[in-house]
Amino acid sequence: MIELVSVNKIYSKGPHQIAASNNISCTIQQGEFVAIVGKSGSGKSTLLNLLAGLDTATSGKILFEGTDISSFNANQYAQHRLNNIGIIFQSFNLIFSKTALENVMLPLIFAGYSTAARKQKAQQALEMVGLGDRMQHKANELSGxxxxxxxxxxxxxxxxxxxxxxxxxxxxxxxxxxxxLDILLSLKTRGKTIIMITHDQEIAAQVADRILTIKDGLLSE
Known part of the structure; x- marks a missing residue:
């Protein structure tokens, strides 16, 4: 499903250049649960941003179902994320003044669904993660x-x-x-391809089919 071919991401810091991703090549199969493990500053978040199209590679190719997304423009990246990618953030990135239901409905606005369809799909998604009874609670009223x-x-x-x-x-x-973790594993059984960034080797071993380790921008299995 995803193939990285000699991917480099280099940042300039004054006179120095830092390789956050250093000649990374790997493949991820459809339906696979892959964990990318590394310490803070190892390059794991940079790699996730490249996969999400939130950042662009300095060189190399990122293929998604055979299409090279590394040459996409901003609009193409936005459409790619809308159609193909779901992102779960550590800090949740919710709008805390809105309800759980309203937060989940937001991506569907950009996808062009009607109000009724947005509400129905958001309700189904919240029920899937066990929050059918918390839909009308504002995000700031929810536990972590x-x-x-x-x-x-x-x-x-x-x-x-x-x-x-x-x-x-x-x-x-x-x-x-x-x-x-149980929710993520249940999603894998439904055929979702999952790529999880973590610093915790124990958590990775608990759920992943395969663990990739990143250190100083270098990826190993």
């Missing part, structure tokens, strides 16, 4: 685990082909972490 489940529902609502999860349990206690 509930907020992350809203974020997962929002990532799922457009039925993306790939879920990118950036430290999805980083701000959660151990019990809530397990709840989120």
């Amino acid at each position: 685990g509930e907020a992350q489940r809203v974020a997962i529902a929002r990532a799922l609502v457009n039925d993306p082909k790939v879920l990118l999860a950036d430290e999805p349990t980083g701000n959660l206690d151990s019990a809530t972490t397990q709840e989120i």
Whole structure:
């Protein structure tokens, strides 16, 4: 489904150049659960941003179902994310003045759904993550685990082909972490391709089919 071919991302910092992604090549199959493990500053978030089209590679190719997305313009990247990618953020990235339902409905506005269809699809996504009884609660009234489940529902609502999860349990206690991991595993059984960024090797080993380790921008399996 995804293939990276000699991908480099280089940032300039004064007179120095920093390789956040260093000649990375790998493939990710449809339906696979892949964990990318690395410490802070290792380059794992840069790699996720490249996969999401939130950043562009300095060189190399990123192929999605055979199409080279590394040459996309901003509008093409936006359409790619809308149609193919769901992103789960560590900090949830919810609008806390809006309800859980309103937060999940937001991506559907850009997809052109009617109000009734947006509401129906958002309700279904929230029920899928066990929040059928919390739809009308504002995001600032939810626990951390509930907020992350809203974020997962929002990532799922457009039925993306790939879920990118950036430290999805980083701000959660151990019990809530397990709840989120169980949801991600259930999504894998439904055929979702999941790429999870984490600093925690133990969590990665618990859920992933394959673990990739990144250090100083270098990827190994």
